[in-house]
Amino acid sequence: METLANLESFVRSAEARSFSGAARRLSLTPAAVSRNVAVLERNLGIRLFQRSTRRLVLTEAGEHFLTSIGDTLETLRTAISQASGHAEDPAGTLKISMSMSLGLNYILPVLPGFLLHYPAVRVDWHFDSRQVDLTAEGFDAAVGGGFDLASSMIARTLAPAHIIAVASPAFVERQMPLRRPSDLASLNGISMRSTTTGRIRHWTMRNADGEEQPARLKEAITFNDAEPIVRAAIAGMGVALLAVPDVLAHIERGELVRLLPDWHADAGNISLYYPNKVLQPRKTTAFTEYLIDHFRRERLAARFAGNIQQGIS
Structure with missing residues (x-):
C-alpha cells in the first residue's frame, strides 16, 4: 500500500505543475518530492508525469489516477491528524x-x-x-x-454585499442635490477595474419600491482595489460606488458621506x-x-x- 507521503507528493505536484511548487506546500525539498513521486510510479508500474525543464504535465494514466484519488487524500490527512491527538x-x-x-x-x-x-x-x-x-x-x-x-x-x-455611493463632505458641498442614480452621470467618479476581467465595474441600483436605475459615473479615476478608491474619495476626488464594509468606518467617522441613501446595488x-x-x-x-x-x-x-x-x- 502506498504511503501518504508518496500520494501527497503526487497530488501537490499535479496541482502546482512542478516539484518545487509542491515542495513549498509540503515543506520538503524538490528532490524529496521527486523521489516520492518516482517511488509511486515504480510501485504502480505507470508513468504519472511527462517531465520537462519547465513544468510537469500529467500523462493520461496520471490524469486518471488523480481523478480516482479525489478527496481521499484530504480525508486521510484529517483522519490521521485527529487520530494522533x-x-x-x-x-x-x-x-x-x-x-x-x-x-x-x-x-x-x-x-x-x-x-x-x-x-x-x-x-x-x-x-x-x-x-x-x-x-x-x-x-x-x-x-x-x-x-x-x-x-x-x-x-x-x-452578510449582504451591498454597494452604495459615497463621497467626501467637501465634495458633496460643491454639488447640486442628487435625487436618483441617473444624477451620478454628471459627477467625476472613482471607478474600480476588475482584476479578473480588466473591465470597469458598473452597477444597477434599486430602492425600496423595487425601482431600478443604472448608476454610471464619469470615469475620471480608475483603480483595481477598494482601498485606494476609499482614500481618493476621502481626499475629495470624486464619487465612489463601494461595498458597505469598505466605507462604513469612514462614514461613522464623518470622513465620507453616503449619497442617495434610498438606493443601493446588490452584489x-x-x-x-x-x-x-x-x-x-x-x-x-x-x-x-x-x-x-x-x-x-x-x-x-x-x-x-x-x-x-x-x-x-
Missing part, C-alpha cells in the same frame, strides 16, 4: 484569504481572542481581493464574495468559503465557528445592509 485541540497553520479592507476592519480584530482560545494554531493570512483556488493554493478558507461555488466547496453567508453576499470535506480539520472548524459567532454578536449583517430600513443610512 489533534482532535481535542485545534493546531497547525491556518491559511486564509480575504480582502484588505474587510480583513483589516472586521476580521483581524477577532484574531487576538481566537489565538487566546487556540494557541496551537499558527496564522497565515493573505489580504488579497482576487478569487483564490482553495484546493490548488492550499487555503483552508476564504472570506469574500462572488466565488464560483464548485461542488467541492461550502459557502456560509456572513450578492459576503461568505465564508471552505472545502467540503467529510472530516474537516479542527483548526478550520474552530475558525469558521468563531468568525460566524463574531459576525452575529457584532450584528455585522445588519450593519452592512445598504437598504435604509435595516442597515446604514
Whole structure:
C-alpha cells in the first residue's frame, strides 16, 4: 500500500505543475518530492508525469489516477491528524484569504481572542481581493464574495454585499442635490477595474419600491482595489460606488458621506468559503465557528445592509 507521503507528493505536484511548487506546500525539498513521486510510479508500474525543464504535465494514466484519488487524500490527512491527538485541540497553520479592507476592519480584530482560545494554531493570512483556488493554493478558507461555488466547496453567508455611493463632505458641498442614480452621470467618479476581467465595474441600483436605475459615473479615476478608491474619495476626488464594509468606518467617522441613501446595488453576499470535506480539520472548524459567532454578536449583517430600513443610512 502506498504511503501518504508518496500520494501527497503526487497530488501537490499535479496541482502546482512542478516539484518545487509542491515542495513549498509540503515543506520538503524538490528532490524529496521527486523521489516520492518516482517511488509511486515504480510501485504502480505507470508513468504519472511527462517531465520537462519547465513544468510537469500529467500523462493520461496520471490524469486518471488523480481523478480516482479525489478527496481521499484530504480525508486521510484529517483522519490521521485527529487520530494522533489533534482532535481535542485545534493546531497547525491556518491559511486564509480575504480582502484588505474587510480583513483589516472586521476580521483581524477577532484574531487576538481566537489565538487566546487556540494557541496551537499558527496564522497565515493573505489580504488579497482576487478569487483564490482553495484546493490548488492550499487555503483552508476564504472570506469574500462572488466565488464560483464548485461542488467541492461550502459557502456560509456572513452578510449582504451591498454597494452604495459615497463621497467626501467637501465634495458633496460643491454639488447640486442628487435625487436618483441617473444624477451620478454628471459627477467625476472613482471607478474600480476588475482584476479578473480588466473591465470597469458598473452597477444597477434599486430602492425600496423595487425601482431600478443604472448608476454610471464619469470615469475620471480608475483603480483595481477598494482601498485606494476609499482614500481618493476621502481626499475629495470624486464619487465612489463601494461595498458597505469598505466605507462604513469612514462614514461613522464623518470622513465620507453616503449619497442617495434610498438606493443601493446588490452584489450578492459576503461568505465564508471552505472545502467540503467529510472530516474537516479542527483548526478550520474552530475558525469558521468563531468568525460566524463574531459576525452575529457584532450584528455585522445588519450593519452592512445598504437598504435604509435595516442597515446604514
